[in-house]
Amino acid sequence: MPNAVRELQVDLGDRSYPIFIGDGLLGSMDLTPYVAGSQIMIVTNETVAPLYLEQAKACFSGKAVDSVVLPDGEEYKDWQTLNLVFDALLKKRHTRKTTLVALGGGVVGDMTGFAAASYQRGVPFIQIPTTLLSQVDSSVGGKTGINHPLGKNMIGAFHQPEVVLIDTNSLKTLPPREVSAGLAEVIKYGLIRDTEFLAWLELEMDRLIGLSPDSLVEAIYRSCACKADVVARDEREGGLRAILNLGHTFGHAIETFAGYGNWLHGEAVGTGMVMAADLSLREGMISGADLARARELVARAGLPLLPPAEMTPDHFMDLMAVDKKNIDGALRLVLLRALGDAFVTADASPENLAATLGAFCQGAPD
Amino acid sequence: MPNAVRELQVDLGDRSYPIFIGDGLLGSMDLTPYVAGSQIMIVTNETVAPLYLEQAKACFSGKAVDSVVLPDGEEYKDWQTLNLVFDALLKKRHTRKTTLVALGGGVVGDMTGFAAASYQRGVPFIQIPTTLLSQVDSSVGGKTGINHPLGKNMIGAFHQPEVVLIDTNSLKTLPPREVSAGLAEVIKYGLIRDTEFLAWLELEMDRLIGLSPDSLVEAIYRSCACKADVVARDEREGGLRAILNLGHTFGHAIETFAGYGNWLHGEAVGTGMVMAADLSLREGMISGADLARARELVARAGLPLLPPAEMTPDHFMDLMAVDKKNIDGALRLVLLRALGDAFVTADASPENLAATLGAFCQGAPD
Structure with missing residues (x-):
């Protein structure tokens, strides 16, 4: 039973x-x-x-x-x-x-x-x-x-x-790589809406990787509850729902560059979330300690922290320009006003974005 | 203008x-x-x-x-x-x-x-x-x-x-044959819900065939209004909407028998409506004069009154058995309680149905 x-x-x-x-x-x-x-x-x-x-x-x-x-x-x-x-x-x-x-x-x-x-x-x-x-x-x-x-x-x-x-x-x-890929989306819910869940994940990450049933049930329950709350407020994707795409704009660029299937979606989202957190820091919204927490959790989930070694800032800019979330040519990104508080913006400074891309594409996330 | x-x-x-x-x-x-x-x-x-x-x-x-x-x-x-x-x-x-x-x-x-x-x-x-x-x-x-x-x-x-x-x-x-086929559905709205419209059609049929704009605008308006009223009451096809299929069960059998494209959908529906009216008469619901009115209007619209000469009652029974409106194997038909009052039934007497099929398949609709 x-x-x-x-x-x-x-x-x-x-x-x-x-x-x-x-x-x-x-x-x-x-x-x-x-x-x-x-x-x-x-x-x-x-x-x-x-x-x-x-x-x-x-x-x-x-x-x-x-x-x-x-x-x-x-x-x-x-x-x-x-x-x-x-x-x-x-x-x-x-x-x-x-x-x-x-x-x-x-x-x-x-x-x-x-x-x-x-x-x-x-x-x-x-x-x-x-x-x-x-x-x-x-x-x-x-x-x-x-x-x-x-x-x-x-x-x-x-x-x-x-x-x-x-x-x-x-x-x-499930292959362990796919468990990690799923955990990327779990971490995402903590980062965009729920600092309490984020703290819980920091405590439970090893048990999640070890497939402890009780921890998995709780993590899945809270993830679904978070998504359900966002979707109930915005069923047809008018506005709020876009925060569910934290890390996805960078991530889609990575997936496309790598060729679909070479990077799992969740792996690309994991790296993409760290990049979004890095840009949020450069935009003056979160602290270096916040970024470190996000990166640490992504790393403990067994996810990559850097895009493919061959990828340049130009690759990112070209691939992100065709993202379907863009409106009238402006690049729209999900950033973190704070841990647990994501929002969508078309106003990220081009200099800060270039700095984030430069940092990650040189293989040094800081 | x-x-x-x-x-x-x-x-x-x-x-x-x-x-x-x-x-x-x-x-x-x-x-x-x-x-x-x-x-x-x-x-x-x-x-x-x-x-x-x-x-x-x-x-x-x-x-x-x-x-x-x-x-x-x-x-x-x-x-x-x-x-x-x-x-x-x-x-x-x-x-x-x-x-x-x-x-x-x-x-x-x-x-x-x-x-x-x-x-x-x-x-x-x-x-x-x-x-x-x-x-x-x-x-x-x-x-x-x-x-x-x-x-x-x-x-x-x-x-x-x-x-x-x-x-x-x-x-x-539009080819005249397709005008007639469209008029079959126009007549249908009169037969299922609107005796006043039916009487108007009897007055206006020659002008409709002659493509008089004023008559066409009125006929289309009243047809759409009738269908809109039915659909508004039953948007997802739970019940009432089924009356829009008057003549369609017989008609689909004719279309399938003839091979799609040989009989236009409206032509088959025209014949099918006369057959449904004939069965309604045999079921004791409408009068011989009512049936004659329906048949006359279908004829004046330039529509066929009889199924293909090669078609037998067995052809009809086989083809109607697979109709998707049937539930649990019972043949569901739209019949006329009176002119302007259609309803769905699975209770038509098999003898009366056989008599209708026999009459039409022998080339004599009465």
């Missing part, structure tokens, strides 16, 4: 839903109360299926459960692969009363969510994220979608799940 | 929008008040572009207007063609502040609407329907989507436009 289960309600009016977080939930928790019809289509990938598909099916006993297994990898987050889901739904004659279930990481979650948003103009779906990154990021926010050859996540929808089940036990099969 | 313009407000809370109906609106009406950003992408097809693209561009003076011209035909209502829209948007660097414009018939409207629902997780769009069918049908309801090889309209979204502009002048270039 699982230990204590934490429940978090994501408050979005008539699209509100609960997130259940615990160790050993997969296979033991009955999810049928969240299924209106009789049909279930579990969407997963070839890596996750052998590990957890049977356990996931056990959450829907009494229902007609079909499954479709996709190839694993961001390079398959495209229309052709999405269409395998539609093929399976139509071949198995799933009606508009069906429920889709995403079992896997962020790619499976994004694709399944978009399939659910689009199949017969919209059917319900359930998220069972199995990576730390997807547990603390995609569980909340309703963003779904696929990539286009000319841009990531360019085609998609906002579509909220009926329920999210997070089993920390599934992290035991 | 256009004559009097009729305006209809489609009432959907914060997604409400106006429909403007008039003769000569295209090119003369300024639509920029409905455009939040500076970018416009007009989506049209190779038939409509030479006729109306320049006029449509004139509705957006001062904006950066791009266009993409798709191949014409239901067979192109697929992902590959939809992707031409995404390609154009990304190549021309349209941001999430862009507005899409659908200029054409139902296929262009459905695809453009789905492109707008999905591009960067949703951007606004404007409808300029140029066929009678799309003017009285797709203008209201927010249904968008594409076909899948295993089913029509299986992938899509509900997405409401910012504004709909209907220019009756664009019907002058």
Whole structure:
């Protein structure tokens, strides 16, 4: 039996839903109360299926459960692969009363969510994220979608799940590099909104890296709660939600430079957050001690502190100029007014930005 | 200058929008008040572009207007063609502040609407329907989507436009067969909800066939108003909205049997409505005089009264069994409790249904 289960309600009016977080939930928790019809289509990938598909099916006993297994990898987050889901739904004659279930990481979650948003103009779906990154990021926010050859996540929808089940036990099969990448987003929530959580993370980081269930449940709960609070205030990305992108503008530049897949998203965000903190210091907003705390936590999570050695300030400037958050050509960055207080600005001084890029690109973060 | 313009407000809370109906609106009406950003992408097809693209561009003076011209035909209502829209948007660097414009018939409207629902997780769009069918049908309801090889309209979204502009002048270039097909849906609104409109149609049918602008504006206005009223009461297709499918279950069987494109959708619906009225008579709900009125109006609109000569009752039963409106295997039909009063039922007597099919399949509708 699982230990204590934490429940978090994501408050979005008539699209509100609960997130259940615990160790050993997969296979033991009955999810049928969240299924209106009789049909279930579990969407997963070839890596996750052998590990957890049977356990996931056990959450829907009494229902007609079909499954479709996709190839694993961001390079398959495209229309052709999405269409395998539609093929399976139509071949198995799933009606508009069906429920889709995403079992896997962020790619499976994004694709399944978009399939659910689009199949017969919209059917319900359930998220069972199995990576730390997807547990603390995609569980909340309703963003779904696929990539286009000319841009990531360019085609998609906002579509909220009926329920999210997070089993920390599934992290035991996750490569350590991916645990660290997930911790980058966990640290992010502390940095942007919650100094108390930041202090807690400093105490718990070693237990998190060691996959202690109690620490993981708490970290995931507080991360999801932080994101849920931000998203509830700004569901369609008008303003506040942009602070969730702390470290992402620098990070996307790193990911693109390195070629997608060579740096994990969370690794690039980890380095990007340290760069954003460095710029915040140069802008006179946080102290050197604050920057050191941020950098220390990122380092203890096993994340890189510097961009690829070959990357120059010009690479950063070119790659950041095409960021889709920019408006009318002005570079928009998320900076820290203080630890636990992020904001979006287009007014960072070009000299300070150049100094930050120069410092990190020479391999010396100070 | 256009004559009097009729305006209809489609009432959907914060997604409400106006429909403007008039003769000569295209090119003369300024639509920029409905455009939040500076970018416009007009989506049209190779038939409509030479006729109306320049006029449509004139509705957006001062904006950066791009266009993409798709191949014409239901067979192109697929992902590959939809992707031409995404390609154009990304190549021309349209941001999430862009507005899409659908200029054409139902296929262009459905695809453009789905492109707008999905591009960067949703951007606004404007409808300029140029066929009678799309003017009285797709203008209201927010249904968008594409076909899948295993089913029509299986992938899509509900997405409401910012504004709909209907220019009756664009019907002058429409083949007469398509005018008749559009009139089938116009007659439908009279049959399902509005006996006064039905009586008006009996007076005006010759002028409608003759494309009299005043008659067309009135018929389109009342059709859209009827559909808007039904949709406002049932936006996501829970119940009432199903009456909009009068004649469609028989009609879809005819379309599928004939092979899509051989019978126009409206033609099949015309015949289907007469069959539904015939069954309603056999069920003891309407009179023989009522049936004669329905049949007469369908005939005067230039629509066929009988299914293809080769079609048997068994063909109908097989094809109707897979209709997606069926629930738990029961055949659901829209019948007429009286002229102007349609309802959905799964309780039509099998004997009466067999009698209707027998009568129509032998070439004798009585």
